[in-house]
Amino acid sequence: MPSSVGRFLNVLAVAVPCTLASYFAWHAGWLAFDSYSYNETSYGIIPIPLVYPQIVMTLGLMVFSISLFDDLVQILTGGEPSFEAVVEDDPIEGKE
Numbered sequence: 001m002p003s004s005v006g007r008f009l010n011v012l013a014v015a016v017p018c019t020l021a022s023y024f025a026w027h028a029g030w031l032a033f034d035s036y037s038y039n040e041t042s043y044g045i046i047p048i049p050l051v052y053p054q055i056v057m058t059l060g061l062m063v064f065s066i067s068l069f070d071d072l073v074q075i076l077t078g079g080e081p082s083f084e085a086v087v088e089d090d091p092i093e094g095k096e
Contacts, residue, residue, distance in 0.1 A: 018068035025061035
C-alpha cells in the first residue's frame, strides 16, 4: 500500500485506542473519587476500601494512555511508532 495510506491507517490505529483509553482513565478516576467520597468497601470477611484497587486501575490506564499518545505524536511528527521500530540484531524481535 502507498506510504500515505499506511501512515493514515497508523494514525487511525493509534488515535482511536488513545481516545478510548483516555476516556476510560477519566471515568475510572471519577469512579475512584466516588468510592473515596462514599467510603465504599468490598463485600466479604475483610472489608477493603474500593478506592485502592480503583486507583491502581486508573494509574494503569493513565500510563497506557500516555504511551499511546506518545506513539501518536511520533507518527504525526513523521517518526515510527514503537510497534514498528524493530531492532535488527534483537534475537527476540529481529529478523532471522
